[in-house]
Amino acid sequence: MNCKNCNNTLKESQKFCDECGAKIIQNRLKPKVLAQQVNAQFISIDNKFLRTFIDLFKQPETVIIGYIDGTRKKYIDVLQYFAISLTLAGIQVFLITTFFKEALTFSPEFITTIENMPEQDINPMASFNPDIFTKYQGLIYILGVPVSALATWLVYYLFGNKRFNFTEHLVLNLYYSAQIIIITAVFSILFLVTGMNYLIVSSLLGLPTFIYLAYILKKIFKEDFWNTIAKFLIVMAFYVVIYFIIILIAAIVLFFSGYFKI
Incomplete structure (x- = not known):
């Protein structure tokens, strides 16, 4: 018997290829088999998801540092969790x-205030469309990491x-971002269904x-509480500065492309 992925010779008792690591599929493709494959590859409903979700609250260092140090089976892979x-x-x-659709609608008073602002031709809020945050929400999340x-x-x-290089900080922030996106999405859906004010609750x-x-x-x-708080506040400041620089660069590019047609 040969591996269908790399053609490596296999023993009949093997469940995984020792050359490429692929799982040996011997059963015909049926709904049950397909469901198992989807579960294993993308969802991991076998308590892996719940374990990752709960432990990111109880002991986030175990999940994050464990992944960085090479533990990849106990919890969902960071990219899969973010996906x-x-x-x-x-x-x-x-x-x-x-x-x-009405959940993101601004109040009439707010819209009137924006429309009555002077110099509408240079007012950045004049053509502001709140739907842009909804439409490009996934992209905003990805770029934020x-x-x-x-x-x-x-x-x-x-x-x-x-201790950690940039890539390892990327793992930390991917797990953190995935966790808050999941929480925000679930609560937002509940609030929408129950009729609560989406903008306020968000x-x-x-x-x-x-x-x-x-x-x-x-x-x-x-670190102790005060060292953590101090660094956290500086992180927030850096976060704002980095975003400001990105927005400034984007504005400059748009300005020159609009006036000089680059």
């Missing part, structure tokens, strides 16, 4: 844009904590997500 979070965010966007990773890496590097969810980041940093770097 699941984006899927939930996509479901949230679908519900908003299909059934709850390297920005937050750069912020945490720079702060701890400058303070002499060089704003209230912002503070706990920042507190959760400070909690993860304390667990990962094992």
Whole structure:
């Protein structure tokens, strides 16, 4: 018997190829087999998801540092976990844009205030479309990860904590971002279904997500409360500065491309 992926010679008793690592599939493709494959590859409903979700609250250092150190079987892979979070965010966007369009509608007073602002030709809010955040929510989440990773890496590097490199900080922020995206998406869907004010509740969810980041940093770097808070505040400052630089560069590019037609 040969491996169907790399043609390596296999023993009849083998369940995995010792050359490429592929699982040996001997059963015909049936709904049950397909469901098992989808579960194993993408969802991992066999308590792996719940274990990852719960332990990212109880002991985030075990999940994150474990992954960095090479533990890859106990918890969901960081990229897979982030992909699941984006899927939930996509479901949230679908519900908003299909059934709850009014959830993102500003009040008439706010719209009137914007329309009455002077110099509408140069007013950046004049053509502001709130739907852009919903439409490109997944992209915003993806781009936010390297920005937050750069912020945490720079702060701890400058303070002499060089234990983790940038890529490892990327893993930390991928797990953190996935966790808050999942929480935000699930609660947002519940709030939409129950008729609660989506914009207000979403704003209230912002503070706990920042507190959760400070909690993860304390667990990962094992510093006392005040050192953690100090570094957390500097991380937030770096985060704002990095985003400001990115927005400034984007504005300059748009300015020159619009006026000089680059």
